[in-house]
Amino acid sequence: MRVGDSLPELVIDITPRLIVGAAIASRDYQNVHHDKAGAQALGSPDIFMNILTTNGLVGRYATDWAGPGARLGKVAIRLGAPNYPGDTMTFRGEIAAVEPSSRRVVLDVKGKNSMGYHVTGNVELILPEEVAA
Structure with a gap:
């Protein structure tokens, strides 16, 4: 596991x-x-995903990669284009920092x-000993 390594995609x-x-x-x-009608009355073409769902999906992406023993630390995200029904969202990621002594x-x-x-954003994880080794 090295800085710059890519994570698998999640669609x-x-x-x-x-x-x-x-x-x-x-x-x-x-x-x-x-x-939908309420969203359209406020100028949106359809209902859209809330930030809590997005945050949960970001956490899922990180922990799917790291495994069930990993602990989420800080999650810092920024929202951009809305997620509307009928679309797909593709997650991609890479390792930005590794601190072996603290996992x-x-x-x-x-x-x-x-x-x-x-x-877009970053996620801090503490890996279990067996993964971090």
Whole structure:
């Protein structure tokens, strides 16, 4: 594991079920995340993913790569293009920093849809001993 190593891609289908279900699960009841007519009344072409769902998917991408024993540390993301139903988001990432003594790894992560980058940022992980070795 070295700085600059690429992570495998992860493709997420952006479905109405994902957007609505995750918004409700995160207790985000804003109509732009579950009511198409309400979202359109506010100028959006459709419902769109909330930041809590995006943050969770970023965490999933990092921990899918690192394995079940990894612990998420700091997650710092910036949102860009909205995720609308019917699109896909492709995650890509690379290792930005490795600290073997503390088992700390920092990943640069990007999630892109058909309109551009939906999310960019970095994730700090503490790897289990057996992975960090």
